Amino acid sequence: MLDIKLLRENRKLVEDALAKRGMNISLKVFYEKDAMRLELLRKVEDLKHTRNIISKDIGVKKSKSEDAGVLLQEVKSIGTEIDEIHNSLDVLENELNDFVLTVPNIPHSSVVYGRTSEDNPVVKTWGEKKEFPFTPYSHDELAACLDIIDFEKGAKIATSGFSVSKGPGALLERALINFFLDVHTREQGYTEVYIPFIVNSASMTGTGQLPKFKEDLFKIEGEDLYLIPTSEVPITNIHAKEILERSVLPKYYTAYSPCFRKEAGSYGKDTKGLIRQHQFNKVEIVKLVEPESSYNELEALLSDAEELLKRLKLHYRVVNLCSGDLGFSAAKTYDIEVWLPGQNEYREISSCSNFEDFQARRAGIKYRPAKGEKPVYVHTLNGSGLAVGRTVVAILENYQQEDQSVVIPDALRPYMNGVTVLKPVEK
RNA sequence: GGAGAGGUGGCCGAGCGGCUGAAGGCAACCGCCUGCUAAGCGGUUUUCGUCGAAAGGCGAACGUGAGUUCGAAUCUCACCCUCUCCGCCA
Numbered sequence: 083m084l085d086i087k088l089l090r091e092n093r094k095l096v097e098d099a100l101a102k103r104g105m106n107i108s109l110k111v112f113y114e115k116d117a118m119r120l121e122l123l124r125k126v127e128d129l130k131h132t133r134n135i136i137s138k139d140i141g142v143k144k145s146k147s148e149d150a151g152v153l154l155q156e157v158k159s160i161g162t163e164i165d166e167i168h169n170s171l172d173v174l175e176n177e178l179n180d181f182v183l184t185v186p187n188i189p190h191s192s193v194v195y196g197r198t199s200e201d202n203p204v205v206k207t208w209g210e211k212k213e214f215p216f217t218p219y220s221h222d223e224l225a226a227c228l229d230i231i232d233f234e235k236g237a238k239i240a241t242s243g244f245s246v247s248k249g250p251g252a253l254l255e256r257a258l259i260n261f262f263l264d265v266h267t268r269e270q271g272y273t274e275v276y277i278p279f280i281v282n283s284a285s286m287t288g289t290g291q292l293p294k295f296k297e298d299l300f301k302i303e304g305e306d307l308y309l310i311p312t313s314e315v316p317i318t319n320i321h322a323k324e325i326l327e328r329s330v331l332p333k334y335y336t337a338y339s340p341c342f343r344k345e346a347g348s349y350g351k352d353t354k355g356l357i358r359q360h361q362f363n364k365v366e367i368v369k370l371v372e373p374e375s376s377y378n379e380l381e382a383l384l385s386d387a388e389e390l391l392k393r394l395k396l397h398y399r400v401v402n403l404c405s406g407d408l409g410f411s412a413a414k415t416y417d418i419e420v421w422l423p424g425q426n427e428y429r430e431i432s433s434c435s436n437f438e439d440f441q442a443r444r445a446g447i448k449y450r451p452a453k454g455e456k457p458v459y460v461h462t463l464n465g466s467g468l469a470v471g472r473t474v475v476a477i478l479e480n481y482q483q484e485d486q487s488v489v490i491p492d493a494l495r496p497y498m499n500g501v502t503v504l505k506p507v508e509k
Numbered sequence: 510g511g512a513g514a515g516g517u518g519g520c521c522g523a524g525c526g527g528c529u530g531a532a533g534g535c536a537a538c539c540g541c542c543u544g545c546u547a548a549g550c551g552g553u554u555u556u557c558g559u560c561g562a563a564a565g566g567c568g569a570a571c572g573u574g575a576g577u578u579c580g581a582a583u584c585u586c587a588c589c590c591u592c593u594c595c596g597c598c599a
Contacts, residue, residue, distance in 0.1 A: 123559070127568045134568090137580045141527035157579045325519095325556085453538070454554080 083444045084185055086178075090116060099188040102195055102405040112181055119174045126167040133160050183287070184294050187440040189405050190377075190414040196404025202417070203404070208388065209397035211421055212480055219486060220424035221478040222355035225251065227486045228478075229507040231356065242353075243345065243360035250504050254477070254490075255363055257497035258470050259338050262365040262390055266467060270386045272336035272367055277316035279339055280307050285319040288445030290411035290437075297346045300360075309342035314464045317368040319445055325457045326449040332371040332379065336467065339364065356471045357429065363470035369463040370447065373439065376461035377414075380436040384416050387432045387467040393493040396476050397421040399428055413438045416465075420472070424479035431472045434465030 089096055093109060100107050136157045143153070194203055225231035230251025236244035247255055266272040283306050286292040291299060291311060300309040310316060317335050326333075341364050352358035367386060371379045384400065391398050403415040412435040419428035439459035442448070448457035481489045488504040495502060 120559080123568085127559070130568060133579075138527075140579055145527080154579055161579070457556085 083182055083440060084188065085439075085443065086116075086182060089182070089185075096185075096188065100186070102189055102193075103186060103408065104197060104406045105186065107185065112178065115174055115178055119171065119178060122167050122171045122174070126164055126171060129160055129164050129167070133157055133164065136160075180293070183444075186408075186410045187413050187437065189408055190436070190438075193402065193408060193414055194404050195406075197406040199403075199407045201404040202401040202407055205400050205402050205416070207397075207399040208392060209395065209421075211397055212423055214423060214482075214484075216484045218423040218479060219482055220355065221422075221475040224424070224478045224482055224486055224488060225356075227506045228488065228504045230254070230504065233355075240360075243358075245356065245359060250498075250501050251474075253498060253501065254474055254494075254504075255470055257494050258468075258473050259363060259365060260497050261494055262467055262470075263336060263338060265390060265393070266336040266365070266367055266386065270334075270367075270389075272334040272386075275317060275320070275335050275337045277313055277320075277337050277339065279310050279316075279342075281310055281315050281319070282306050283308070285315055285322065285445075288319050288322050289315045289441050290444065291315065294410060298344050300342045300344060310339060311343045312341050312364065312466075313337045313339035313366040314368060317366060318370075318441055318447075318462055318464065321370060321447045321460075322445040324447060326370070326447070326460065328372070328449055328451055331449055331460065332369055332375070335368045337366055337368075339366070356475050357425075359471060362472075365467050365470065367465050367467040370442075370460045371463065372449070372451075373458070373461050376436050376438060376463060379461075380414065380416070380434065380463055383463055383465050384418070384434045387418055387434055387465050390468055391418065391420060391431070394473070394477065394491045395493075396473075396480055396491075398431070409433075409435065411435075411437050411440050413440065418468075420476045422476060422479050424475075424482075429472060429475075430469075431476065432466040432468050435463060437462045437464075 084096065089109070089112065093113070097109060136153050140153050140157070143149070194201070196202065219227075222231075222233070228251070230247060230249055232246045232248065233242075235246040236242075239246070263274055267274050280302065283292055286299070286308055291308075299311060302308065316339075317337055320335070321333070340361055342361055345358055345360060348358060356362075367383060369379050369383060388398070388400070398418050398420045401417050401419060403409075403412075403417060408415055415433055415435040417430045418432040418434070420431040422429050438461050441462045442459040447460050447462070449460050450457050477491060477494075478488050481491060483489065486506045490498050490502050490504070
């Protein structure tokens with residue numbers, strides 16, 4: 083959510099930002115309603131002021147057993163007027179609030195203009211594409227051959243878009259989760275948290291999933307509860323509606339969670355394999371920081387995520403999402419895209435964003451810069467570190483051999499209970 | 510799920526429907542005094558909105574929402590949450 087005062091006072095800035103995102107939002111109605119709201123607010127507060135004074139008089143008179151009849155008459159009509167204005171004010175405020183909640187964040191100045199993911203500039207590359215003396219298989223072919231992931235079983239138990247991992251496949255998921263968490267907690271200073279996988283609508287609104295992206299969420303029937311699409315939601319909301327001491331910042335959190343996404347609107351895309359599932363595992367890293375440091379913290383967060391791919395020796399590149407590709411709540415986002423030889427393309431494996439105070443304002447997360455000073459909103463950041471399912475894809479496709487066996491990366495061996503190679507199963 | 514108790518400021522804890530934004534205590538901060546880690550005395554310290562250059566004024570907030578009333582932390586209703594007991598259960 084943007085600062086309503088920013089909207090009020092920097093109309094040009096906001097409109098330019100929205101245009102840069104390719105959004106056609108007119109602020110005209112907002113300004114009209116906002117002005118109307120302020121007018122009514124002043125009026126109703128004046129009336130309340132006089133009512134308070136008269137009411138006090140009535141109290142005094144009554145306590146002296148004097149007649150307060152005249153005052154009662156006077157204040158009664160003020161009361162009706164207050165009620166009337168209040169009603170129109172309520173309507174206006176709801177409308178304004180609903181609108182402001184649907185306005186996306188303003189892109190940072192380092193975000194380039196662009197319309198789609200095609201326009202995202204590559205900011206760095208690590209490693210290089212692996213060459214194979216044969217045509218590399220896709221991960222779903224490998225998974226079938228290794229008998230470690232079963233998509234039919236997932237569809238039978240739930241529906242399409244779910245899968246069953248088994249044996250070394252399930253172990254690989256678990257190994258990656260532990261490996262990621264260990265690096266974050268032991269080497270990068272993050273505190274591990276274990277959080278609810280189901281959250282209420284206030285939390286979803288706090289991080290920006292609601293009200294705009296309802297159709298992407300799984301909702302619990304009859305309850306004000308949703309399955310989380312990312313642990314960013316529960317982690318960031320840990321400190322919702324709090325005023326933190328400056329001394330506790332920055333806060334670094336990491337958590338493992340499954341993520342549940344309807345993926346509505348992506349029908350037909352990535353229907354095969356693990357790339358786009360309704361449920362996938364992810365380790366997330368989240369930061370709450372002071373505004374001045376948030377862009378340095380973003381670079382650090384990005385490199386924390388990159389570190390995992392370096393250890394796994396997986397070639398990747400980093401792109402800076404252009405204005406048209408930037409997510410709703412983000413001011414700036416780096417996507418890490420891992421090379422997938424079986425797909426012959428780079429795919430997002432981590433998304434690292436600075437939300438500035440956009441989420442903090444929605445969720446009500448503040449800190450006090452110094453004793454006696456006014457509380458200000460923190461900046462929130464998060465990134466995947468990493469998406470587990472897509473890391474499995476990357477490992478299968480990059481570490482495959484001609485006989486369709488897959489070598490386990492060295493960094494993962496300590497977590498694999500002695501398994502060093504995944505071997506095709508005779509059928 | 511059933512029965513009971515309760516939800517007040519950073520924390521603890523008062524609060525007959527009117528002068529209570531909220532006693533008292535603790536904590537923190539500032540000052541004074543004293544000068545052996547301490548104590549004493551005085552003062553300050555919620556948040557949001559709005560007007561203002563500022564000082565400050567005004568409005569609002571005692572789980573949430575509605576209601577009664579000229580006026581509600583205090584009365585009524587609904588909902589949420591916490592705790593205890595029972596049930597169920599990993």
